[in-house]
Amino acid sequence: MPATARLATGKDFKKQYHAELVQTWEEQIAGTKPTIGLTDTRPNAIVLETASPLPIGQDWTLVLPATIANASGNATLEGDDTRAWGSILPLGIKRLVAEPHLDRPHSIDILFNKAISSNDIPPAQAAQRIAPFIHVEPPVPGLKVEASYQSVSITGEFTLHQPYTVTLAAGFQGADGLALATRSRDTVTFRPSPVYVSTTATTNTQLASGKGIFDVYAANYKDLRLRVKQLSDGELLKARALYDESYDPHATDTNKSAQKVKDTPFEAFPGTVIYDQTYANDKPLQQATYMELKWRDILGQRPAAPVFIELLATAQDQAPGGAVVNRAIVEFTDIGLLVKGTDQEALIYAFSLKTGQPLTGVQLTLADEQRGFLKVAQTDAQASPQCPPKGRNGCWPPRTRTAPP
Numbered sequence: 583m584p585a586t587a588r589l590a591t592g593k594d595f596k597k598q599y600h601a602e603l604v605q606t607w608e609e610q611i612a613g614t615k616p617t618i619g620l621t622d623t624r625p626n627a628i629v630l631e632t633a634s635p636l637p638i639g640q641d642w643t644l645v646l647p648a649t650i651a652n653a654s655g656n657a658t659l660e661g662d663d664t665r666a667w668g669s670i671l672p673l674g675i676k677r678l679v680a681e682p683h684l685d686r687p688h689s690i691d692i693l694f695n696k697a698i699s700s701n702d703i704p705p706a707q708a709a710q711r712i713a714p715f716i717h718v719e720p721p722v723p724g725l726k727v728e729a730s731y732q733s734v735s736i737t738g739e740f741t742l743h744q745p746y747t748v749t750l751a752a753g754f755q756g757a758d759g760l761a762l763a764t765r766s767r768d769t770v771t772f773r774p775s776p777v778y779v780s781t782t783a784t785t786n787t788q789l790a791s792g793k794g795i796f797d798v799y800a801a802n803y804k805d806l807r808l809r810v811k812q813l814s815d816g817e818l819l820k821a822r823a824l825y826d827e828s829y830d831p832h833a834t835d836t837n838k839s840a841q842k843v844k845d846t847p848f849e850a851f852p853g854t855v856i857y858d859q860t861y862a863n864d865k866p867l868q869q870a871t872y873m874e875l876k877w878r879d880i881l882g883q884r885p886a887a888p889v890f891i892e893l894l895a896t897a898q899d900q901a902p903g904g905a906v907v908n909r910a911i912v913e914f915t916d917i918g919l920l921v922k923g924t925d926q927e928a929l930i931y932a933f934s935l936k937t938g939q940p941l942t943g944v945q946l947t948l949a950d951e952q953r954g955f956l957k958v959a960q961t962d963a964q965a966s967p968q969c970p971p972k973g974r975n976g977c978w979p980p981r982t983r984t985a986p987p
Contacts, residue, residue, distance in 0.1 A: 583632055585644070590627035592620040603627075625653065638760070642667040671695060672763040673756040678748060680740075680770035684801045684870045687724070688740040688772050690748055693733045700757040705729045708757075715754040715762075719747045742867060743900075745771045774867045776903035777802045779895045781910055794877040796891070796912070801870035803895035803906075806861045810880055811853030813888040815947050816955070818913070820852045821890050825911055845907075848892045856884065867898060877914060886914035917944055932961045 595601040595618060603616040606626050618624060636642055646663040677693040699708035709729040716727060722738035729735075740746065750766040780799045800806055813821055824846050857880045865871055881887070893908040920931040932944040944961040 583634075583636065585630050585632050587628045587630050589623035589625065590629050591624075592618040592622050594627075594629055595624075596620065636670050638670050638672055640669045640671075642669065670760070672760050673698075673754065674762070675750070675766050678766075678768045678770065680746070680772045682742070682772050682775050682868060684775065684778065684868055687737040688868075690718070690736040690740075690746070690770060691733060692736070692748075692750070694756065696760075697732050697757040698734070699729055699731055703757055705731070709734070712754050715751040717749045717751070719749070720744075722746070740772050742772050742774055745769050774898075774901045775802055777895050777897040777901055777906045778870070779803065779806070779893050779906050779908045781891075781893065781908055794914070796875045796877060796880075798873045798875065798893065799870055800863075800873075800893075800895055801865075802867055802898045802901040803863050804898045805896050806863065807894045808857065808859050808861070808875070809848055809855065809892045809894075810857035811848075811851060811890040812856045812881075812884060813853045813890055813911075817852035818888045818911075819947075819949060819955070821888075821911055824851055825890075825909065828909075848894075851890050853890055856881065856889070863898060867901060881914075888913040917941060919946075930959075930961070 595603065603618060603624065604626060605614075605616055609616055616624070630644065644665040644667045646659060646665070648659045648661045648663075651658045674695040675692060676695050677691075679691055681689045681691050683689065698712065699705045703711070705728070709727045712729060712734060713727045716734075716736065718725060718736065718738075722740060725736065725738040727734060727736055736748070747767065747769045750762065752762050752765045755761045778799075778801045781796065798806075798808075811821075828846055861873070863871060881889075889912055891910045891912060895906045895908075897903055897905065916935050918933050918935045920933070922929045922931075930946060932941045932946075933939060934941055940961075942961055942963055946959050946961070948956045948959060950956055
């Protein structure tokens with residue numbers, strides 16, 4: 583395949599990431615740094631293009647023959663220079679899967695090997711272009727096709743356990759104009775998701791408004807058991823240690839993300855059981871339940887205190903997997919803490935989460951890095967006690983999640 587060549591312009595350099603202007607011999611001798619305008623050309627830079635579009639093929643190679651010489655003809659390449667130029671592939675499907683969802687229509691997701699939308703073909707237009715090529719059997723009510731950069735999502739009223747055959751006819755073109763060469767035909771079946779339990783990730787709303795609500799979002803469970811233990815100061819430290827030991831907090835080359843590494847039974851955690859309730863699920867598979875639990879009802883007449891919470895959900899019939907456990911330690915308080923440490927001391931500032939005002943007379947239990955008890959301190963008129971620096975004898979308040987009573 584022949585190629586054409588022209589001198590590179592400033593526009594060509596601007597299109598490339600980290601493009602560098604290389605000095606000509608004259609510029610090296612003169613010691614000048616090369617510059618270029620958008621329409622200027624460089625005498626030592628060329629742009630090569632195929633004389634016609636490359637056909638479909640693997641591993642195209644650019645060959646610069648050794649006979650190429652400089653402008654004066656007194657120097658050539660040391661030998662043939664071969665560069666990989668890439669492959670020209672037809673549009674193809676990399677993955678086609680059935681994705682069940684909670685509380686929204688299920689979808690069949692198709693991932694292609696190249697883009698199907700671009701600046702010239704926005705996603706909505708790409709969806710309109712591909713829809714006539716897609717056929718799903720048996721027919722699906724409310725079928726809808728949505729496209730993104732390199733994928734298509736087919737949504738509708740799909741039924742669990744029902745096999746669906748998805749056919750994508752040949753001829754659909756990707757963003758580069760190359761089409762799907764052969765018809766694709768796959769059969770997929772929607773399976774229920776495993777039992778799912780989620781609790782609130784942050785307590786910002788509770789801290790700001792003081793609603794005292796613990797929300798739970800769960801699906802595909804048969805029974806959901808909620809147990810709560812009230813913790814004293816010393817029990818809070820121990821519960822924190824047991825809770826942290828259950829997880830590996832650091833990602834490594836073999837462990838790409840933090841994961842649960844140890845199960846400590848609920849009974850092994852300190853504290854007094856103040857709540858034990860089981861909730862039955864009356865919803866079908868893939869339909870979730872949202873519950874708002876009021877802490878005033880759970881705590882009853884007890885004062886606001888740290889609590890250890892465990893949610894145990896057993897799998898609904900036909901849902902895969904076993905039971906799921908979700909745990910949390912929550913401290914009900916209006917007290918917020920700011921800690922600032924130096925090599926000489928640590929300054930702890932106590933304030934009201936509701937008003938932001940400093941709080942005096944707040945009692946703090948201080949612990950070392952192993953959560954061993956050190957001493958008890960109270961905030962002064964500036965709402966801040968001081969303690970020795972962090973280290974063997976250093977002190978820090980134990981970490982807590984806080985929520986208002």
